[in-house]
Amino acid sequence: MKGEDWRAVADSTEFRAKAEGVLKGIQASYQLKNCDSRFTELKIYADELETRVNAILRVTAAIAQKQRSCYNSYKDFAKTFSEWSVIEKGLKIPLQKIGHNLDNLEGAGNVLLLEEEMKFYENLKEYANYACSLRDFIRKYELLQYKVESLEATIESKKAGLFL
Numbered sequence: 001m002k003g004e005d006w007r008a009v010a011d012s013t014e015f016r017a018k019a020e021g022v023l024k025g026i027q028a029s030y031q032l033k034n035c036d037s038r039f040t041e042l043k044i045y046a047d048e049l050e051t052r053v054n055a056i057l058r059v060t061a062a063i064a065q066k067q068r069s070c071y072n073s074y075k076d077f078a079k080t081f082s083e084w085s086v087i088e089k090g091l092k093i094p095l096q097k098i099g100h101n102l103d104n105l106e107g108a109g110n111v112l113l114l115e116e117e118m119k120f121y122e123n124l125k126e127y128a129n130y131a132c133s134l135r136d137f138i139r140k141y142e143l144l145q146y147k148v149e150s151l152e153a154t155i156e157s158k159k160a161g162l163f164l
Helices: 002-012 015-031 037-087 092-162
Strands: none
Touching: 037 092
16 A cells, blocks of 8 residues: 555656656766767866856855854844943943944845845856756757667668668
8 A cells, every 4th residue: 555655656746757857868978979079068168167156156155144144243232232321321322322333234234245145146046047058958969969879770770680
């Protein structure tokens, strides 16, 4: 009973068809006999571009997270100065000003970080998508080339069978 359940789930998600498609793509790329060197170079370029862009995105995301936590700490400092202004009557106004300025700094920093993130990340994501689509194009080329080569081999074997 349980064995049938997982098979039904696997068939409903078309996992087998997806896996076969991936395996055909891998098989095609390794069994090509007459691979065009331009496509090989393009494949290497696309893989390197995607790897490097994704590495840059990961690093910049980590930096942005650290900056965001730094700006959020300004908010905590502002709260501390505001609370301190209640305790210290003689320094009430300067401490409140410091707290207010830290609140403004926190808000402005987060806005600047968000704007920078939108401009920078969108461009890098476009490059990553370009590399991914380039890889997909090359994979389709390799599949077509593999089909052509297998059909040529079939024709050659039939020709050889006719002349015997």
